[in-house]
Amino acid sequence: MDKIRFATVWLAGCSGCHMSFLDLDEWLIVLAQQADVVYSPVGSDIKDYPENVDVCLVEGGVANEDNLELLLNVRKRTKTLISFGDCAVTANVPGMRNMLGGAEPVLKRGYLELAEHSPQLPHAPGIVPELLAQVLPVHQIVPVDIYMPGCPPPADRIRATLEPLLRGGNARHGRPRHD
Ligand code: SF4
Numbered sequence: 001m002d003k004i005r006f007a008t009v010w011l012a013g014c015s016g017c018h019m020s021f022l023d024l025d026e027w028l029i030v031l032a033q034q035a036d037v038v039y040s041p042v043g044s045d046i047k048d049y050p051e052n053v054d055v056c057l058v059e060g061g062v063a064n065e066d067n068l069e070l071l072l073n074v075r076k077r078t079k080t081l082i083s084f085g086d087c088a089v090t091a092n093v094p095g096m097r098n099m100l101g102g103a104e105p106v107l108k109r110g111y112l113e114l115a116e117h118s119p120q121l122p123h124a125p126g127i128v129p130e131l132l133a134q135v136l137p138v139h140q141i142v143p144v145d146i147y148m149p150g151c152p153p154p155a156d157r158i159r160a161t162l163e164p165l166l167r168g169g170n171a172r173h174g175r176p177r178h179d
Pocket residue numbers: 012013014015016017059060085086087088092093150151152153
């Protein structure tokens with residue numbers, strides 16, 4: 001059987017969902033036998049999200065321009081996109097800043113009002129990504145195929161979600177690409 005092309009992505013989250021993924025322990029060996037990891041912040045240093053990905057776990061909300069650009073690429077190049085954890089599903093913790101009403105008050109609070117030395121707003125185009133006005137869950141930007149709630153989702157839930165995809169469910173024969 002062909003290996004599936006598998007990816008994980010880290011947007012605005014604490015990486016706790018990825019830590020839970022690592023809690024799969026020895027089942028990670030099974031996963032490695034059935035999937036090629038083509039992009040992930042865990043154990044790989046691939047810079048660009050590749051074409052023709054079968055399954056991708058997306059952790060985190062969409063908080064800045066880099067998150068947005070990456071997510072749009074992920075959707076175009078992925079058959080089965082899994083909204084991975086509460087920050088991806090609801091915006092959860094990063095979404096708490098939405099109560100302040102936009103990016104500007106957040107930056108002012110963090111970099112001016114609370115600064116003890118050299119208060120200044122970060123401005124480094126191309127290096128520091130601009131914050132979006134609101135942190136959004138993944139499905140408000142692109143279509144999502146599978147929702148996996150939890151903060152973080154426990155390892156057995158991750159396994160139960162991935163196992164049918166490894167057997168060839170949606171990942172290879174089901175849903176169309178969202179171009
Ligand atoms: S859902 Fe929870 S564990 Fe996952 S990135 Fe968000 S805060 Fe962290």
